[in-house]
Amino acid sequence: MNLLQTLLAFIFVLGTLIVVHELGHYWIARWCGVKVLRFSVGMGKVLWSRRIGPDRTEWALSALPFGGYVKMLDAREEDVSGLPPEDLAREFTRQSVWKRIAIVAAGPLANFLLAIVIFTGLYINGIPEPAPLLRTVPASTAAHEAGLRGGELVTAINGEPVQIWSDMRWQLIQLAVAKQAAVLEVRRTRTDTASYTVTLPLDSIGAQDLEGDFLGKLGLDLARPRAIFGKLAENGPAMMAGFRQGDVILAVDGVAIKDGVALIELVRASPGKSLRMRVLRDGRELDLAVTPLAREQGGKTIGQIQVEIPVAPEMVTASSPPFAAVTKAVQRTWDSSVLTLKMLGKMLVGELSWKNISGPITIADYAGQTARIGIISYLSFIALISISLGVMNLLPIPVLDGGHLLYYSLEVLTGRPLSERVGEIAQRxxxxxxxxxxxxxxxxxxxxLMS
Structure with a gap:
């Protein structure tokens, strides 16, 4: 079932981005008066087609799904000598260079517009995400040295408001790439009204760190609830040791437990080992001992005491009025595009690994994962992939839209089109x-996939 869901989610993403991109070319070509012969979703052999409209444009589905194209009346691809004057006037190469630039640029711009529309809708609707509350900060980390200890609520970074955890992470990524320090505006606790600033240096974050948990290297992590026992399994280790629902675990073997995640990690790492826990129950403290059962999971032996421990972070819904949502969506699309270009630049100079380049298998995997999480995650994924597609198509590589834009830019500068011979070599x-x-x-x- 997961495989089918992943496949369907990937097909929808791919189909949507291809159709939007090619519609950009199609609409602007029609607006510029160019005759469109075929609109194809997919490449290669045409599997199905239908002619529609006054120009009898052929709308087609083709065999290879990774791409699409808009075929216009073009003297470079067919003999147009026998066409009537009214059709010749609509031939692509007879258009002004500015019209040709507009037609070529319309595809990537349509992808950016799609991202803006999706982000705008999400920002208006509201995005339920974890609040930017900090977990206990480990000693000897940049965050600890800056004065953060855990429990703080981040409200702004370098003057930009922060509403949700992903806002904070996104802003820190951009600052880390730009090698700038982050000035965090924080409140001591969730309920405090007074705020203060903390300067967090990011010079310890290298390009390679951005591939992994760079927040963890800084000492920043998402706050989780206290270690509170929920429902206990009947005759499980926790129940047999005398624990009750609602017990708060303060410490294990004399070591303070900061939250439920820390307790789960400790129990999983202690199969068959007796653990003495300091428990807070009805306002008083007591000590109880429990020995986790040893269980095999994923080829490893882990400990279990068979009790529910809530670990879901505090959630907030960040929403914006329409005008602010559009502004925020445009800014997010621009920032994502710039960041993508910066990351590509770091790959070219060797500061970032080429392992960051992903293909259709990884995209399909992420499509399936985000679809299973929920519609908001899935739409956000589509918006980000649409931005990546727009940026990649604008790269000055022959056969891509950016390569054609480079040709036409040279034509603007020199006053004459690129020679066919040079164009052929560049295409190859x-x-x-x-x-x-x-x-x-x-x-x-x-x-x-293998790892």
Missing amino acids: AGVGILMALMAVAVFNDIVR
């Missing part, structure tokens, strides 16, 4: 570059 080089990138992406996907 562009195909080679794309094939190499695809090979790296698929290789990375397979490695991730």
Whole structure:
């Protein structure tokens, strides 16, 4: 069932992004007066088609699903000498260079517009996410040295408001890439009204750290509820040891327990080992001992005391009025695009691993995961992939939209189009570059799948 859901989620993402991208080309081509012969979702052999509209444009589904195209009347691809003057006037190469630039740029811009529309809807609706509350900060970390201890609520970073945990993470990623310090505006506790600032240096974060848990390296983690026992399994280790629902675990073997996640990790790491727990019950403290059962899970032996322990973080719903939501969506799309370019630049100079390039297998996996989490996560994923597609298509690589824009920019500067010979050589080089990138992406996907 998960495989089917992943496949369907991936097909919807891929189909949506291809259709939106090609519609951008199609609409602007029609607006510029260029005749469109075919609109295809997919590449290669046409499997199904239907002609619609005054130009009898062929709308088609083709065999290879990874892409699509808009075929316009183009003298470079077919003989147009026998066409009537009214059709010749609608031929692509006879249009002004500015119209050709608009038609080519419309595809990536449509992907950016889709992301803006999705983000706007999400911001208006409200996004339920964990509050930016900090977990206990480990000693000898950058966050601890900056004065953070845990329990603080982050309300702004470098003057930009922070409402949810992902806001905080996103802003810190951008500052880390830019090698700038983060000035955090925080409140001592969730209920405090007074705030103060803490300067968090990010120079310890290298490009490679961004591939993993860079917040953890800084000492920042999401706050979790106290270690409180929920429902106990009948005749399980916890019940047999005398524990009750509602017990708060303060310490284990004399070591303070900061939250439910810490307790779960400790129990899982202690199969068959007696643990003495300091318990808070009805306002008084007592000591109880329990020995976790040893259980096999994923090839490892873990401990279990068979009790529910809530670990869900505090959630908030961040929503914005329409105008503010549009502004925020445009800013998020711009920031995501700039960050993508910066990361690509760091790969080119060797500061960031090429392992970060993902292919269709990883995208399909993430599509399935976000679809299972919920519609908000899935839509956010579509928006981010749409931005990535827009950015990648604008790269100055021949055969991509960015390569064609480069040709037309040179035409604007020189006053004459690029020679066919140079164009052919550039096209071959562009195909080679794309094939190499695809090979790296698929290789990375397979490695991730195997690991």
